[in-house]
Amino acid sequence: MKALWSPTGRIALERDFWIAVMKAQRELGLAIPAAAIADYERVKSQIDLDSIDARERLTLHDVKARIEEFSGLAGREFIHLGLTSRDLTENVEQLQVLRALRLVQFKAAAALSRLAAQAATHRDQLLTGRTHNVPAQPTTLGKRFAMFGEELLSAFTRLGELLGRYPVRGLKGAVGTQLDQLTLFGGDFKKTQKLEQRILKHLGFKAALSAVGQVYPRSLDFEVVTALHQIAAAAASFATTLRLMAGQGLLSEGFQKGQVGSSAMPHKMNARNCERICGFTTILSGYVTMCAGLAGHQWNEGDVSCSVVRRVALPDAFYAIDGLLETWLNVLGQMTVFPAAIAAENARQLPFLATTTILMEAVKAGAGRETAHEAIKEHALAAARALREGDTASAPDLVERLAGDARLGLSETALRKILAEAHRFVGAAPAQVDHFVATSRALAKAHKGAARYAPMKLL
Amino acid sequence: MKALWSPTGRIALERDFWIAVMKAQRELGLAIPAAAIADYERVKSQIDLDSIDARERLTLHDVKARIEEFSGLAGREFIHLGLTSRDLTENVEQLQVLRALRLVQFKAAAALSRLAAQAATHRDQLLTGRTHNVPAQPTTLGKRFAMFGEELLSAFTRLGELLGRYPVRGLKGAVGTQLDQLTLFGGDFKKTQKLEQRILKHLGFKAALSAVGQVYPRSLDFEVVTALHQIAAAAASFATTLRLMAGQGLLSEGFQKGQVGSSAMPHKMNARNCERICGFTTILSGYVTMCAGLAGHQWNEGDVSCSVVRRVALPDAFYAIDGLLETWLNVLGQMTVFPAAIAAENARQLPFLATTTILMEAVKAGAGRETAHEAIKEHALAAARALREGDTASAPDLVERLAGDARLGLSETALRKILAEAHRFVGAAPAQVDHFVATSRALAKAHKGAARYAPMKLL
Amino acid sequence: MKALWSPTGRIALERDFWIAVMKAQRELGLAIPAAAIADYERVKSQIDLDSIDARERLTLHDVKARIEEFSGLAGREFIHLGLTSRDLTENVEQLQVLRALRLVQFKAAAALSRLAAQAATHRDQLLTGRTHNVPAQPTTLGKRFAMFGEELLSAFTRLGELLGRYPVRGLKGAVGTQLDQLTLFGGDFKKTQKLEQRILKHLGFKAALSAVGQVYPRSLDFEVVTALHQIAAAAASFATTLRLMAGQGLLSEGFQKGQVGSSAMPHKMNARNCERICGFTTILSGYVTMCAGLAGHQWNEGDVSCSVVRRVALPDAFYAIDGLLETWLNVLGQMTVFPAAIAAENARQLPFLATTTILMEAVKAGAGRETAHEAIKEHALAAARALREGDTASAPDLVERLAGDARLGLSETALRKILAEAHRFVGAAPAQVDHFVATSRALAKAHKGAARYAPMKLL
């Protein structure tokens, strides 16, 4: 990602672009010697930022400085024929976006693959599901992962759609009328179309815009950055929930070997990486706002009030999503589940979570529905109160309370038997995991190497 | 749009939903009498908000109040079997979103159609193209419209992709495990799947989510609202440019019969509707921020901190885009172009815009390229200065200056002849218009009635 | 708040404004009969929205319709002399803002007062402080409340500063040059100044802008809405932490009498109101974006692209903060702390939280610092691991482990004694509470009635 957006990386892309244009122009009949193209090819990787900088201080024009530098190195003057600055910069920036999007797609596929693996591993691990952050109904840990995985799947699908049609501006000239290329080819419209097609193919774009101005519509940038934010959102929902679970001691996002929580408290297992994932998402929401502030603000055929914004928002949004995905992949690879702690929570909560089932059994056993409901409600409220008041030693637990109530007609043995069947309370959770895993694996396969991608080590 | 999001409209959708669920449950074997369903059908349009409100004040629970009201009217108790509140509200809200998105798609198709018509009408109208808000190169007015049209096309395509896969949450229960429906059908997973499929079909969704929590992922809402903002951006770029053109007296957004600019200055032709279009876009950017603030913030299986936000952001974002599209359709239908004013601007600017062509002709006529460039530069700067200094009476214009310079070797006649060929300076603009018009018409056809849709009269 | 922003409330303010202008104009010499003013006063509360609506449909001009309605009722034509529409609407809207800000200030003072009361009540309640959502060091519950209170204090101070200087646009005419008022007073500049001063005083503003255009700068709206968001942030930090604590069963945001958690699970104590507070804050962040999108976008002396945005963002931002404050006041009044649950958590965590103190005592008792540190680290990690692995029955706890290590030289009795002094581990927390309480009480006193304000009952 850094290589793509670095000054050096960008200049490399520009030079590739210029050479591609020259070759196509030559093939279509312009008088550009093959030897000149060869001269440019020969020097294209000699990128000296200081020299370009010095030239810019003289010309006060960034593109001019880079033209002069490249032509100076090659000892030729054949690049940038019939191009305006924007014919270069718009296309090269879109190329950066395209390649960066593909990288995000690859790493998102990797995340999908790892998340599916974790969901599969914990497919049947009974877990106290929570709504409003308090215990609600049983689920499984694998299902919880699959749930965030499905959020990622939606975002991943959208990203694929965008990549399937992301259109490049092409060689359209100062106000988008292709005047200069047309002039260069003596008014031959077909040749300008062929030229653009060849450039497109070279750059790897599937589509070009037709009627543009000096610039391509900035709502395209908005679309790109919002697609990134959507990927981030899935990660952030996952990370937020991991932070909650870490707070209850149910799991840890994992530690590198030798790492300790903090110097003062070495046992402290902070979910720092998950916090960072949430932070990256907040960062992306800021770039969404910046791009929303550009979309719909085009004046006539375009101005450059967007320029300084895009220089910040585009690379930095891609850096943020890349940092997020690398962090997430680390967490997905290292996280540690504490089954004993999960089981302890389940034991505390299960009687409460099972009240619906207990009601049904009581009715089956002959109790009146309303009577049984009232009885259960009374005992649940009383048991919850006792728990809060710390009255756990002396006070009976919920099962004991229910067993002692003749209205229900269920013995403690019968009740304990219901609770022992807890694995049934998770409903379709395991089936949902299977569905997610199957879908994800199919998708990840389409992205070679994604499943085995090893993320960078985090500092 | 109002009908969709009004309290009454929502309750109507809810009752349809409940009835659909009952029918499917009955078909799949639950003991729900056909007569009971008929009783609900009979009263479903008796919507009394005051009565529901009164019930809510008693139960302190909104869904419960609406269940009791509907069952009270029908004299039955068969709705909401095995459902939690969210099984109702999530699906009904997604139904509102789906239908609202379709309405937006329809009106956007109408806008595309009208914009194409305007582009076709003004296909060849020579116009002074502007970058940085100052004259740059010639274009045509039709091309300028096509340019904003192409921005709309991108947004329209994205909206279509979203509509093609927008997935509904379905009947998933309190934490998303389908426990209650499974219990209702005696653990028969196939039946719960069939039930969901039938509901989907009834509601018109093409896809359902599988592994969800209490709620569907809120990044889906973010995706919806950003898709709306992208539509708005195309309109806003158009509207901003119209405001600029109105400021130069080149066109007017149109007036209703009898309308005057302002009471004090009746001739003042304010682009108020275009300003409003820009305003609606700013509004949408706020809802984008709200939904970005929900996406990625899911706690465990879900909480309701999103609830109050979605109650504001979803309907209000749809109202904003609807207001924008209606306003835009009015402008597209009523706007008036002032060809004389456009021609007067062209006449002032053309000599400057033609300097590239003049340079080429001078070279053809034997001048040295560098010499000719220097000469043209001198005269262009001098003529521009004279214009700024108001020195238009006494000072020669640019053509006279160029004609008087022997370095160029072009007579005033030769120069005027070049300018008379101005229609050639627009390059591929007319061809780009044709391309946009053809594409748009094909799309609009796919949305029956869109091309003929008559927008509401604005107040 | 509703009364302020309702259509009827706004028209009432407008009529007051017109009457104030008439009176001042009369006093300064314009020929407006006292009887005419009396006629307007007599009918000013006859507000008939339907009639005004019907007039607007005829005139296509909202202000004109309201002028005609009011003059029609009075049978006079003396209002709006020398005013443009914006002279009315800008000032009346700023009046709405001013009064709404004061209401927010009052309710924020009430929140400060209640928060101080809660902080005082729980000043010494030992609590396991958390960073990264995991136990870190002891604090007190009162200190935790004071911490969020101090965030509110900052926001409250800023709000006070804004209210101390919020400047009104005044009667400045169509482009801000006061031309029409000057003409009315025969060019007498002093009289126009006096007129404005009297209107200011009448409306309760402390300052007026001088050099404005058609509109006052929209960055003022941005300032207002960001001030509201800052108030909201304090509440949201508090609410987020309450949601976390409710998830651990340490406290509840409180229930109204007879309320149960959910029909299926009556013991479930959802922090719904705290979730709602977070939601309102997210809503406000959207209005911040809207107003940021207006600030800095003034064209010349002003346009109305801001109009539709302000009509949404201003009232709705005030409704959101009002809803938030009412909700918060309810929570602050009803919340219930579960000391037994807090004590249970402390008992589990305290040995870990006390390791710093234990280290010092070991050193005092003669152990080498590095040796002791290493020993404590080993045992803390082992004890934490045992806890996670559910090995609580068989495995020794941290105190037992430390007591058994000769390197430390501290007996179990000595260690238990250290833990018994836990109240000392809270450092300056109680003193910080005292400081916050004293500051808040002083501020609340300055807002009469705030401390006793009873919030609306929530539905």
Added chain:
Amino acid sequence: MKALWSPTGRIALERDFWIAVMKAQRELGLAIPAAAIADYERVKSQIDLDSIDARERLTLHDVKARIEEFSGLAGREFIHLGLTSRDLTENVEQLQVLRALRLVQFKAAAALSRLAAQAATHRDQLLTGRTHNVPAQPTTLGKRFAMFGEELLSAFTRLGELLGRYPVRGLKGAVGTQLDQLTLFGGDFKKTQKLEQRILKHLGFKAALSAVGQVYPRSLDFEVVTALHQIAAAAASFATTLRLMAGQGLLSEGFQKGQVGSSAMPHKMNARNCERICGFTTILSGYVTMCAGLAGHQWNEGDVSCSVVRRVALPDAFYAIDGLLETWLNVLGQMTVFPAAIAAENARQLPFLATTTILMEAVKAGAGRETAHEAIKEHALAAARALREGDTASAPDLVERLAGDARLGLSETALRKILAEAHRFVGAAPAQVDHFVATSRALAKAHKGAARYAPMKLL
């Protein structure tokens, strides 16, 4: 600004901070040798980022690495006594913020000063004021500048208020209870207070927070960044209007010597710097969103999900405002007004702008008010239509039309006389300029050197 936020600059601040703490700790009785402090002072400017980096790769802890580096250089171990990481980082980051805010205040004072100078220069330059981007009423150019100046004044006042009370977190320890400092000073609360007071004084803060957690409230960051955005808004309103005026050829933002508009069109005077100012403002709106996403999201005593966001948003927001102010100062110093072009526009528009005055004169001359109004309306509409239709050669202008209408009773001479008094139509504009200039100069004086500050040359 770069020095403040650079890695080196930050480390310099950190070392100053550590030394200040050591000195204060020594004065308050801790056993820190004066020679040790001297050793630290001696090496404090030896900042070797690579060495620190290498240490961080070993320790995996950034603060630890920087402690070890500094202590290693000094050959001592006395820094960071009783501090946690946040005691260092929070305070140093707030110091960066404080100093950066002061720099912004200084440059904003410089902008105010230059804007006042421009307003004074063009105090009486008659200008066609515009609302809705179309001519509305006369104003003066100086008044237009003063209008944006007054927007800056509001933002400047707010910034001053913030700087007057911006509170630092202070030495509060891991969860904010001051436990470690208290322990260090044997529980002597007064000494910890004194220590904090001395640090405050050293750093230049006027206030400290009392009850904080691990971190200071992030709504403070929101307040800071919104204050920057408000400053930016004034600049952006100015820049937007300059872009509009440049599009009409009324002025230019100025060129550096030798600079040309573009290589192809050297006379093109693009308002690139003004566009950039607008871009910087859009950037800031993104950082506002990021900080809004942190405010109100504190979990318990704090976590670090804010960390990565603040590392981006704080420095980058300050870089953006700094770039904006430098750009603006350049524009304010270089911009060129074209009085002839302004006069030409006035000549075209004045008859329309004067219709209100003409109406009054007609009434004075005996015409009926309604009759005169109707006559003027007819002619204004007809003249405007003729202008749009290019019918300027043959058709009479508005003055001729009015003179020819007996209903008005005003001769062409009388009408031309009214227009010749155009300078009166600007109302109180010059007086408003005077007021702004006086206020600004007083403020600028309070910031020594601001009025003479020479901005950096832009590339």
